[in-house]
Amino acid sequence: MRIARFSIDGNVGFGVLEGDSETEGGPALDIIKGHPFAEFERSGQKVPLDKVRLLPPVLPSKVVAVGRNYAEHARELGNTVPDTPVVFFKPSTSVVGPDDPVGYPAFSGELHHEAELAVVIGRMCSQVPRERARDVILGYTCANDLTARDVQRSEEQWARAKGFDGSCPLGPWIETEVDPADLAIMCTVNGAQRQLGRTSEMVRSVEELIVHITEAMTLLPGDVILTGTPAGVGPLNVGDEVAVTIEGIGTLTNKVIKRG
Structure with a gap:
């Protein structure tokens, strides 16, 4: 599983990268509920990868x-x-x-x-x-x-x-x-x-x-x-x-x- 952190329209979230997306335009991120450091669910809301800005995948304390x-x-x-x-x-x-x-x-x-x-x-x-x-x-x-x-x-x-x-x-x-x-x-x-x-x-x-x-x-x-x-x-x-x-x-x- 590939988990990306992204921003779109001023909002920041995490999503699971899906290569075979139903979204037009190629790969998409299925936005997850919550964060990847605990059990999470995919929302089913998909955003085309080329429509988001990829951020550092984590913001580490160190x-x-x-x-x-x-x-x-x-x-x-x-x-x-x-x-x-x-x-x-x-x-x-x-x-x-x-x-x-x-x-x-x-x-x-x-x-x-x-x-x-x-x-x-x-x-x-x-x-x-x-x-x-x-x-x-x-x-x-x-x-x-x-x-x-x-x-x-x-x-x-x-x-x-x-x-x-x-x-x-x-x-x-x-x-x-x-x-x-x-x-x-x-x-x-x-x-x-x-x-x-x-x-x-x-x-x-x-x-x-x-x-x-x-x-x-x-x-x-x-x-x-x-x-x-x-x-x-x-x-x-x-x-x-x-x-x-x-x-x-x-x-x-x-x-x-x-x-x-």
Whole structure:
């Protein structure tokens, strides 16, 4: 099931994407009653997908990101794979949705793309054992962990380098039924491939990351875990269109603009 968050005529809601819609014009969203973090019903009221604006699929209280979780990516930046996961935060203000413009941070001269599988948490959880990790997941979406690489190198903390406004595009929707163990993940810039890997190359699995993170903190419904990026990260320029595609989920596209 694909669950999207959208706006239309000033109203915001959630809907289930239906590919074979009776609505003219192609795929449509069947608006749901309530929200996807509890049992819900489809209303039967359908809106054509091309008539709505897709929003970030969730508004997380926090984005918990994991660095150096692909060995080749760690090596390309001159780093080793750490003994324990490198965990950092991206604030809620970093989140933007599909097709939203991303402003090039004025304090950086080296903005990089990082295509990532994002895990969307479905219920409040803490100290989750590995065998229960899948139970706390609502689904998965695409993410771009945009990074001011020069700032990351020069500052010990990554808060500014990875937490600036617009640095966490998410979308286009949440896929609830995909198996995250071995999915192709790709990033293109202006149609040219930059990154190509598989989630099976992750040093630590989704389950391991949930166990590690919830040992320390409670995750809330709608919180997001970024699971790391494969090799091939590189620079973006104003005017570039960057797209993250994950097998079985979809494509997240954003354009880089000059920050006003």
